[in-house]
Amino acid sequence: MVHEEDDGRADGDGVTRRRPLREWHVEETVEVAVPVRTAYNQWTQFKTFPRFSAVVRDVEQVRPTVTAWTIGYGLLRHRFPVEIVEQDPDAYLAWRGLEQHPTHEGEVEFRPTESGGTAITVRMLLRPHGAAKVLTRSAGVTGLAARLVRAELVDFKHFIEGLGQEGGAWRGTIRNGRVQHDTPEPPRSRVAQWPVG
């Protein structure tokens, strides 16, 4: 069952050119008792997801805009690459799966709360393949996906609140799948510059 964008959501913020989802199957929000900067910094340390997640087994940061996720239950494993298409520090990130069939896309919003904490909202649009498309029209299936996302968010809440502070940070901005660097030369890019024959 697909939810469509309501009138309250803008078509981009006018600054970051972000293109929010216009429809989604899952939307879940959790409030965490850490500042936005802390929540955002920890969330974007994708490699640490296996430390709190019940389903994420491994995350490989292939490059700033590409991660490879391995999820699993029991002995079952599935690895899939994900492209981060938009990322605004302390505010927003959007992803899409790079697999053609099936795939998914989604976004995460970080908003400060009046109490000094952070409201984190995850929206996901599932793009199944073939007959599986029928499943996304089922409230039961999308409800299961929503419960899984909810559980992950709660696990993240306990994780970051337990830590109290982030374990790292990547403060770059991504637009249309491409890193926008603010400094002349990010440290990671320091590699041999001479031509290779």
Added chain:
Amino acid sequence: MQSPPGQEPETSLSVTPPKKWAAGVPAVVHALEYSLEQTSPRKTGVDLLTMNQVGGIDCPGCAWADPAPGRRHRNEYCENGAKHINDEATTRRITADFFREHSVSDLAARSDMWLNQQGRLTEPMIKRPGSDHYEPIGWNDALGVLARELKGLDSPDEAVFYTSGRASNEAAFVFQLFARALGTNNLPDCSNMCHESSGFALNETLGVGKGTVSLDDLHHADLIFLVGQNPGSNHPRQLSALEQAKRNGGRIVAVNPLPEAGLRRFKNPQKPRGVVGRGTQIADRFLHIKPGGDLALFQALNRLLLEAEDARPGTVLDHDFINAHTSGFEDFARHARTVDWDDVHAATGLTRQEIEKVRDEVLRSERVIVCWAMGITQHKHGVPTIREIVNFLMLRGNLGRAGTGACPVRGHSNVQGDRTMGIWEQMPDTFLDALQKEFGFNPPRPHGLDSVNSIKAMLEGRVKVFLALAGNFVRAAPDSEVTEKAMRSCRLTAHISTKLNRSHTVCGDTALILPTLGRTERDVQADGEQFVTVENSMSEVHTSQGRLEPASRRLLSEVAILCRLARLTVDGVGDVPWARFEGDYNTIRDSISRIVPGFHDFNARVTRPGGFQLPNPVNEGVFRTETGKARFTCNERVVPRAPQGHLLLQTLRSHDQWNTVPYTDNDRYRGIHGSRHVVLVNPADLSELGLAQGDRVDLVSIWEDGTERRAENFAVVSYPAARGSAAAYYPETNVLVPLDSVADMSNQPTSKGIVVRLEPTGDRSRPAPA
């Protein structure tokens, strides 16, 4: 296992129709046949099951990347890789008796294949001045001869230090350090002859001289161009990545003067559909382009994209990327709009409709990758062609995003790593300063000699000592007769080698053969068993460690040879721990980690499964060019032309060949059997030239110096080559490539664009019926 051939095998030419698909079960059969001719089933098994596996041997065959750990096949190699690794692991041995039996003159008359088939070199040998025989010599004496010669030079610049892409990072680093401690930057390498044009063009336009894509990018691209490359024979594992891309819905456009089997269909022998099915179609669209027409093709595509944007503003070009990350767009666009369609047709042989169909493919694709190899780089206009490819990618923002980018496909397994380690005659001051800080001596600053200029310097008597770290320089270099004359003019030539090749037989007054361990073999030093590291075509750095016992107890590793030579030659220059380097390669990597950007924590990171990937600034939004942005360039139009009655020759490898070494006289995919002295020509061109299949001709190249370069007695084969072109095997036809015929800017020999005429010899013997 079979004994080495005593005499040159006598075979006769037969021609069958070219294959329409690559690999499949025949690839497995041929790989095993050759492997078991060379070595035992046990060694074959050990090699193949550890090749390209975590903790195993990096295949020396090519620089293609391995899948991530956990995603590799149990058999992660191709037919040619299997042949190559077991060619090295052969049980055949060359001993002192062999050299007593065969004089240098005798060996110089032998074929490349015969020399290679004799087996592994087992002990140091010397040919003394005036002698026509190699004789055994101890290691200390051999290295002493070389050290004395080097120390006796009037200038360190009278020595040249050549590197082949087989050398490991550690050996390459030590080699360049030794040369610079001696006082010279004369560090030519095989890169000078394969992808130098790529490095120059990419560095100028994107600020980094390496490709920008990973295997995952290929898997998830919407459209992949394969331009001037033959993956079926030269990097067969690329076919697996292309197959994956196709299964993910990607499409492929192949652009080549020959319709190579690997561009058409791939039967993956590890998949049921590859064994009993039809396999996977590779190219959805094949552009049968004339040699050297690629620049015009991409200029035409760029014009079409600009016109598409005119027709539908805001929907074709990636203005965000162009405005934020590039410079020079307006000048480029003005220039691109003046492309003339008559010129495009003359250069490419393609119709406007064919090119417009490719434009439509591009417009339907959000993520595009362009792969290329020596069909692009080995032209006079190789650098402008690659710059135009970069223009093409930038127009729609196909850089720095997943599934997009530039992909120069390299040959030798560590050719990229050797350059990263400082094997370059023009290293920047930042690198030399870091060497000075680490080792306490001031490296020479003037630029040294590349491959072409080294040959010229040898001819002019300015170079007296030639030392090669692996490779077969005499056969890899252009203008064979000139190169051989240059080598013979040296006072001393020395080669660190695993197997015999022609470079050992075309030598200076004194010649040394310094036999070394191969990739397949255990390397035990004072601090225990060692591993080495390599960097593949996609900038992944990982380990390589052999499992077999060395071919001889008298072999030394490349690092050991070089460190011992350095102690005899430059001991006391700076504070270089040569003995420690030899005993423990970790110490070399520690030094590298302090000198080469991107190699921090080298030892810790490289021993993780799969090693680590060097970041590519382009993928982080950084363009370290003169403008600080990716650069659009205006490239002059080039229409390669051959005079009436002439053809444009490209030299190429056969399927059964690794670099300069043919394994057999067969080229299975092209349907050539029993001879390498063939020239492939389009039947319409043959008709115009008054020739027929089976005619015997001399190939004569035309060059501005007026010298007649001739490759004699080749059989004409009617073949679906692009009109106006011819193709013949390397290195046999290197003799036709003039030393001065080089690519603009990169100084790379133009082995894919030689004007030749075919002179009938009068011998009309025809090949056996197909």
